[in-house]
Amino acid sequence: MTQAPTSQSESKAAQSMTSQPTSFEITTQMKLEWLRQMQLIREFENRTMQAYQQAKIGGFCHIYTGQEACAVGTIAAVNDDDPVVTAYRDHGHALARGMTPDACMAEMFGKIHGCAKGKGGSMHMFDKPNWLFGGHGIVGAQTPLGAGLAFAEKYKLEVMGEGKKKVSLAYLGDGAIDQGAFHEALNYSAVHDIPCIFIIENNGYSMGTAIHRHTANADNLISRGQSYGINSVEIDGLDICDLYNEFKPFVEQCRENSRPGFVDLKTYRYQGHSMSDPQKYRTKDEVEEYKEKDSIARLLGQLMDSGDMTEDSWKAMQKEIKEQVRAAMKFAEESPAPESSELFTDVYANPEKNLSPTAVYTHGLNNPLL
């Protein structure tokens, strides 16, 4: 494998790379931060469900509860400027990536201060400053995008002498591995040494279809990656420390060798597929069984055992998070709906005349995240 040329430019990003710690030790600080992030996602999703029931949020809305350790643990293992792309179950990734709960909730309320100015909704969380390239609704469609994100960073480095060695993270569900796009992305990445890490958030169900009913060789998903010569691992996605311990060195290997990776990240969703799912395909016992292995409770237990967290400090953390999410609800509530004129903005970057027989396109308001 050829070593990528070192960057000529003295960019900040390049400097931060060299100052990365080489050991992958998990500090108490990190654990506390993960706990905070996971609890934030859980609280956020609780309020999302409430708001959906009150019809403040519409459309398709997929709740991340139960899977928090996946987004938080994997995103913790990459750099802030490593690109990330995911599917429609994306609130957790957005928050873990650093989107404010305000922008995320306002988006779901269809408001102008949302991350997509209210044009995208629950399934389309985009955050350019935080290198989040979306929430995508078509099952599997984000997978080639994930490969493309890593391709672009590699190209910038090798052809333009800019940037640094990056990996991309492409998240998809277990159902999405049945799509052709997934296999094409894997093959391409393997042939062209593209450092995209394909993370299957394997929650055991594709909508109402249990994994054994929708995909072949369901107990051995990593065979998918292996068949393309891609380094592939199975990781327990419910224990964030284990997850990080296994995933972090895996990431650095992919980065160093400029090779794709494949992760079967085993997890579980507590809620229905979307907000309109009667869940007749699984038993309440099964859900309860997984709740016993809850990733937040587990990390909290560890922190309590080690004396790094007390009942009081946990209460304080929860209170602070509740406040933060309550403020986000208020923010979303108070942000105005987009003006009618916003219908015709952001359609073209260069809105020339006669592009449409009926519409006149403009640039409109700048995105609040930019």
Next chain:
Amino acid sequence: MTTLPTIEPVTSDIHPAIEHNLEMPAMLPNDQLPPFEGDRIIQYREALREAMSEEMRRDKRVFLLGEEVAQYNGAYKISQGMLDEFGPKRIIDTPISENGFAGMAIAAAMSGLRPIVEFMSWSFSFVAADPILNNAPKMLYMSGGQFGCPIVFRGNDGAGGQLASTHSWCVEALYANVPGLKMAIPSNPYDAKGLLKTAIRDPDPVFFMESERMLGDKAHVPEEEYYIPFGQARLAREGDAVTLVSFGRPVNFCLQAAETLAAEGIEVDVLDMRTIRPLDIESIIERVKITNKVLVVDQSWPFASIASEVITQICERCFDWLDAPPARLNTEDVPTPYAKGLEYEYLPNPERIVGAVKELLGVNA
């Protein structure tokens, strides 16, 4: 000198490439179909189910496949109970592999079966664009008349309610461009049953457009079997000022707009086209000759839309009968927004239709 064998021309109505053809059922004019009004009130989704179930009972070659159609009873409960009645060999759950299962179903159709393929949404059909556009509609032609493709692709089309840009597609303008396919787009439960039954019996590939927003609509649906001929529009409301021509869900917007306009003394026609290909241009011409003004209300985007096609045909066929330029009202020419208010403004909603009619009539809004 070689003597070439004589080849006989095809004389039957239905192409001999279609194996084990059943006769197409009698295609009756509107006034011989069972009454549109009545008191057997069921949902649009039940009407679809009834059509599929009746055809499956009649013909073992008919089967249904798609995501969540069997054990989950349909993502939108259209196929509810069908697994119980027909079993897993005929009501088939698929992985999320549209390209794969659409392609498989096409070959099954070529082999003499009669698949019904459910796309959870037509928005997901793009993943299967190659088989459904490159195989199904061209098979008969490419094989020089050897292989037909009697298949129905059906699913939700159009904005479903804040589903945003990727999940709100109106695919009719894109797909209707392709010769070899037929396209039906029922606006109400009665038509949903009668058109779907015809679609299943038809020996050609039929693209069948439903709408998530209409699945719960309730209306009279006759219990008996009936087949609505393709290319036979229904005059849903008769007026004299303007002829509104529409398809699918927007027909209902037109009917609402017509009520509003009637309250102001403006009576309009609402012509429910029912199918896009074939297009019942004769019925349009007949009404245009009476009202002399036409507005086409179409949920696809304006550029190269269904409305563009209808208006072109109107200009070609009855230009001299028009008292005003033919008008169209489309969905706004932008990707579908999520925000509720924006989405409503984006659609060819009743208020926009009222405005367009008044503009056409030169009446102050």
